[in-house]
Amino acid sequence: MDQEEIPPEPIMEQDDLPPQMTVAPPVEGPLAKYMREYRLLNSLLVSLFILVGSFAALWNIVVYVAAAGEGNSDFSDAGAAPADQQQEKQKVVKLMQRQQKSQPKTQQQFRTTAVSDISLPDLNELDVKDLAPVVEAAAPTMAEVGSNNDQMKKAMAGIGLSLPKVMQQRCDPKKRMSRLRSGGGKEITEDAIMRGLNWLKNIQDSDGGWGDIDKTPEGNRPSYGKSSHKQAMTSMALLAFLGHCELQDSPQFGPTVQKAIDFLTSESPDELTGSANNGAYAHGIRTYALCEAYTMTKIPKLKEYAKRAAIFTIKGQNENGGWAYGFGKGPVAHTDLSVSGWCIQGLKAAALTGIPIDGLDESMDKAIEYVKRCQDQTGRFQYKTDSHGGQSGRGSLTGTGILSLQIWKNAKSEEARKGLDWIVANICDNKAQKEWKNVNVYGWYYHAQACFQATGAGGNNYWREWNKDFQQIVTKAQSEDGHWEHGYHFHGDTDIYRTAMTILMLEVYYRYMPSTKV
Template structure:
């Protein structure tokens, strides 16, 4: 482990001390509660003989009546960039009873929760000694570690978690260490795909930073510094057309595409909701430019193109519909024409259960990772159709060891490209499937801004 971050062992020791203090505090509170109950009963006995004042009628406050209380629904945040609502959302997905309630209310089953836990246990066994996930042949360890961390954080697994705390801490520490040593979160900065690698890792670190800040988890050395540096990289390297290009090329005519843009938008939205302020530029300005880029990729039939009209690969692709719609929702443009048409296309074309077989495109996990989030944000018929299509098929594709069987999806457009062989393929497939099953309660740092119809 590099000297850029305090040793994982020391951090773990501090976290264990905090768990002990928390348990001691809980026991003390319990004893205090018993004492107070006894005192209350005594006072009630005395007060019975005292004449009563006229009764005062108090009406229960309806959710939303108090402007100081922010309890948004899943995937509906305010989109105003102040980070509001994070504590309430986290508490609702961290409590098992509340999580199960949200699962059932949003169309899930208890099996969804069981599958996620099995998946997280499988992922724990795949973690490398340095805290990362993934490896050869492409060495996209930063992106794979980011995907794994997002899966744990979605289930409210933090450095304080009993079963997965050490796993999460080591993953965060790995990315922070890379961020202190390198200008980007990537072990392969020379590759075009660095703009995927860095974006996914930044997305995960922004969520980790928000969790640690809002839940009073002991600070991880240099986490905030690396998060700001990583967000700076994305804001400062947005292409002139509003999207993001291979190798973060900012020149006009560079290889800018919707797939790269989608991951960078997610990272910036997570940063915005966490109250992270880059030292270069403004997140909201960058998201407005990104929205304009995504709108130009929308087609009248609801499909979205890989590159903008007039570029070398401007073909419309079903796999990019969810990317375009979710990106627009996260930018605050979920009610735009392109987003509405994309959702209409999803409703018409996602009405059959996924065929989870090798070389079958109906279970393209890259497509549906975005699609389930966009559909959940919208709610109504499009969500019901999407949920029916993916839920049971995804559950049925999980093996007894918690892994998800190969299904031939064509990859994320830059990270992995085969249908099952390398460790990157396995980790990526695992995380996409897991995040899809967590959509029922996961805090989505992006929203449809009032587009949800439940």
């Protein structure tokens, strides 16, 4: 039997094939891929975040606890006793009341013979913006300079507004520090000033003066006349406190200042004390202190003393325009620039009081002509005009001559410029002057002021050169107790004289602002 033939299966076309089933892998997003590939790194980051968060929480707890115990003070201590707090409040209230009474009802005027001749710049002219400051930083807060009491801030601001414009910067703590910084000053300078003032406070005599325990560089009592020396030293010390705007109501130095004022007003202001030479020096410095004290405190008694002292100075002027030992008259009198320099500063302070004083302008004009005649060919200034010119000037008196010109109509004079050029060439660029043992404090007191005042007359380069090493040299030489040891010998050198003058030279950054109206 034939086998039945089985036909072949038909070949199916591709389109007729049934669809095949496939299982797709799970879809993995970017985040899942990142977590899978960086598992170790992610674990480390999470651990770090937990650690930082724990530390931050612990820090907040510590800060909160510390702040709860300190109140609002930046630098607080255990606080004053209730009685002390009440006493301080009373002082502040008295200060505010006194300043309110002394606040001028109208714009303050200076009634001298020629008002236009007094250099009183506008506030917007006072910035020394193009100086190259040593430290560029914002001014510290009130708490950082010790005046963190709101009432005290307002009272100090009131004092500043009642002062001549050239003196206003010293009384607002914030402005004072701002001026220090803008002029290239450092915090070490302000610290040195405060230490020096505390030293003066601690050695004040029981009668309010200074001088009973003063010492020469050799450790001896000064041989100068006791009465004139004490008047001069008390005046110098008072000027140092006033330069920092420490007044009779100052919480820290108020009693010190008040006792000094009482001492200076315990003797007649229109007669010389002591010997002829010492008395002449002392009266010029005393006039300076009495006039500045009245300008800043407005104590009624001081007005009479300041005016009488200034009038006596004017009457004591020699015919040649200077001032002599014993305020002698005629060509044979011992007239010299050193005595004259103090009298000129005293009369300038008298002009700033606003008290009408007959003959003040004429006296100052004559004095400036005398000062110009004291300059020699090199730019230095001579001790006496009869030193026959040439090169007989003294470096220590050069700043005296320049400052005298600057504070009375002649800041831009050729004589002032020549003197400033000499200081830069022979003091600022002199390596020997970089050591305190070679520093003549008397000369530097004037040099520092002369170079700073030059900025008001476009002489910023003089201050830049002077200020390069000035602060470091002076502050480094201060003793631990706050006074300055002997440097280079100058006439009249004693611990009090030297320290007071050094404080005044460091206060140059804000004590008197340079004027552009010259």
